[in-house]
Each structure stands twice: as C-alpha cells, then as structure tokens.
Amino acid sequence: MELIAITLDCPDPPALAAFYQAATGCEPHPRSNAEFAGLNGDDGLLIGFQRVDDYRAPSWPDQNVPQQLHICFKVTESLDEAEARLLNLGARKPAHQPHGDRARVLTDPAGHPFCIVTH
Structure with missing residues (x-):
C-alpha cells in the first residue's frame, strides 16, 4: 500500500492551494478548479483541498x-x-x-x- 494523496477540507480550495504552493514550491495539479484544487509534490504525493459548505x-x-x-x-x-x-x-x-x-x-x-x- 502506498500513500498517494492527502486532502484537506476548506472553504476556498484555490486560495488554500495557493498558500501551500507558495509555502512548499509544489506545482499545481492541472485539473484544479473551484471545488477541488491540488498540488503535486516531488515525491508523487498529491496534497488536495476540497470545498466544504459551512466549513x-x-x-x-x-x-x-x-x-x-x-x-x-x-x-x-x-x-x-x-x-x-x-x-x-x-x-x-x-x-x-x-x-x-x-x-x-x-x-x-x-x-x-x-x-x-x-x-
């Protein structure tokens, strides 16, 4: 078994992805959007951010x-x-x-x- 992704709930996926991109230097996932944004780590781990209403x-x-x-x-x-x-x-x-x-x-x-x- 291999860990390939960690996803955080949040109110604004693109904004939180931008914070972590600036903090880590990870590249944005090409299919990021307003509901789910992701960052690709060098080691293949995806950090995801998903929109949750009433977060x-x-x-x-x-x-x-x-x-x-x-x-x-x-x-x-x-x-x-x-x-x-x-x-x-x-x-x-x-x-x-x-x-x-x-x-x-x-x-x-x-x-x-x-x-x-x-x-």
Whole structure:
C-alpha cells in the first residue's frame, strides 16, 4: 500500500492551494478548479483541498472543533526565518506552542494546524 494523496477540507480550495504552493514550491495539479484544487509534490504525493459548505475551522489547541489533521513540514531555513516567511504568506501563530525550540505550530489560512521543524 502506498500513500498517494492527502486532502484537506476548506472553504476556498484555490486560495488554500495557493498558500501551500507558495509555502512548499509544489506545482499545481492541472485539473484544479473551484471545488477541488491540488498540488503535486516531488515525491508523487498529491496534497488536495476540497470545498466544504459551512466549513468550520479547527479551534486548536482546544477541541471544540477538532483539528482533524496535523501536518509537519521540515524546513531548510531556521525556524524563525520559516515562521516569518509563512506568516507573511497568511499563516497564523497560535499562542500555545507545546514543542519549545524543537518545532513551531502555525495554522494555515483555513485554520488547519501544522508544524515546522528543522530535523
């Protein structure tokens, strides 16, 4: 069995795909549209974004609306540099940071939490 795709629910697939494209450098899937947008990773993994009516963003770290998914990305720059770059792209930084200096938790524009790590 091989993992070939991960899909996130969101209110605006093209906008969330644009955020992750700018963050990762992945190429857009050629059949992306307003209902489903995708990015092709170098390793063949598709990251998909599907429109959900009445989408409710996760409320991490509390679980009133569960986080649903948590993605981790290894960055090549320092955590401070990566955080600044991602915040400039539209990510947000929650006050709760449980990993100390080992990782940073950010949320994407649709509210999904994700971590950045250097190792």
